[in-house]
Amino acid sequence: MTITPSIKREYLSKLASQGKRADNRKFGDYRPIKIEIGYIPKAEGSARVKIGNTQVVAGVKMDLGDPYPDTPDSGVMTTAAEMIPMASPDFESGPPREDAIELARVVDRGIRESEIIEVEKLCIVPGEKIWMIFIDIHIIDYDGNLFDAASLASLAALMTANVPIQRIKPMLEKLQERYPEIGNYLKEHPDNYTLPLREPPISCTSAKFGNVIVMDPSLDEEEIAEARLTVATDEKGDIRAMQKGLNGSFTVDEIKKVIKASIDNGKKIREELYKIVGK
Amino acid sequence: MTQEKREIVIPSQFLGDTQQSKAGRGTFVEQGKIYSEILGILNKKSDFINVVPIKGRYDPIEGDFVIGVVEEAMASSWLVDINAPYPALLHVSEVPWDVEFGETDRYLNHGDSVMAKVATVDIERKVNITLKDRNLYKINGGLIITVEPSKVPRIIGKKGSMITLLKKYTRCRIFVGQNGRIWIDGDDDNVAKVLHTIKKIESESLSFGLTNRIENLLKNETQDVQ
Secondary structure, rough: OOOHHHHHHHHHHHHHHHHOOOOOOOOOOOOOEEEEEOOOOOEEEEEEEEEEEEEEEEEEEEEEEEEOOOOOOOEEEEEHHHHEEHHHHOOOOOOOOHHHHHHHHHHHHHHHOOOEEEEHOOOOOEOOOOEEEEEEEEEEOOOOOHHOOOOHHHHHHHHHEEOOOOHHHHHHHHHOOOOHHHHHHHOOOOOOOEEEEEEEEEEEEEEEEEOOOEEOHHHHHHHHHOEEEEEEEEEOEEEEEEEEEEOOOHHHHHHHHHHHHHHHHHHHHHHHHHHOOOO | OOOOOEEEEHHHHHHHHHHHOEEEEEEEEEEEEEOOOOOEEEEOOOOOEEEEEEOOOOEEEEEEOOEEEEEEEEEEEEEOOOOOOEEEEEEEEEEEOOOOOOHHHHHOOOOOOOEEEEEOOOOOOOOOEEEEOOOOOOOOEEEEEEEEEHHHHHOOHHHHHHHHHOOOHOOOOOEOOOOOOOEEOOOOOHHHHHHHHHHHHOOOOOOHHHHHHHHHHHHHHHHHHO
């Protein structure tokens, strides 16, 4: 664990009290965002996202699977995050720790609760065979605000994903003997097709330290933050998911402010995302 | 600079014979031949062949001035992070204060920063640091940034030329620790200027004539302000 020198805290708080940030951003501003799609050719969909120096790669993989008994006719999505030691001296190899699990869950919740994936269209044989979507997130470089980078990368990967009919066809044809419904499915979808999606939610993270709230906290700001709030909003400005982290607290007014700022920034990021994925 | 250009060597690259030259830092000897141990820049000084690492942690050497952050206050000593592979020990007998047993945390506590000197490095690389030298104290105020330890000589410059420049044009108080930590104190605009100049020095550390270019840059900026 690297320790934060207390004078760093004093310095950032002093700047904040004058309305400044260490990298000359305004409190509500994001660092430059860069999205690259199709980063991993072998994945069904993939993207690399950079927010400032933070760098995240996400990949989407699809496979046939069995549905859960309570949702026999919908597809399944799982999210996993990997924090490799290369990204930061604080990350260690081994099984995922609390922070990696939280990251995966926050990204998962944003995507799941916004119902961006049309799970009911991912059913092949009700109760028997469905599509499973795996979203894998790899942190390449950590400079604060992993939540937004990871969820943006996952979204971009999902939006560029193709359902791999060609690859899985031999398996489906074999299964067709047991489940004749597959014949209809193959007739409907003879070739790879884009993953059916609804409009994406955009996650925006704010951190609070001293008496100020900053959007898109950098590593230094994250280290001294008392509280953190991630808000995922959709196109209509509805809140789709929220996650509060760390020990500090927000007042009701502060939360309202954060939500408004998240909607505003979400709009800008969404435009950027649409432009890159070509929608 | 007498050397034409700076040569980058890779681990296990052949550098010379032990009969003609001596193996210095960052090298190893096998069957009378000197090889590079790390990815770095070749540096031949008198008889010695050294390799200066491009990146890496700080390797403590006795007598270095460093900036440390206190990790833990123990009964009669402190553990101080000096950006080296292992924390350094600061014993109560090595500080200028009269510390009672068990009251170490009243003087230095977790998160406090100190300017210190590396007192001893033993064969197991256990490091002891001391505050008993001139100009060593607990840091209050200002800002600490971290750069690559191998870039520190470039930030200080030849006989301190670069650091004198920085101090002259920005009127900041600057202390450069050999471990890659730099303490800066001054008014905010000037601190920002120092930060961005140091970033420039770091990114262009391999080029020649850097000091002159940085001087021009600082000169122009000061004119802009006026």
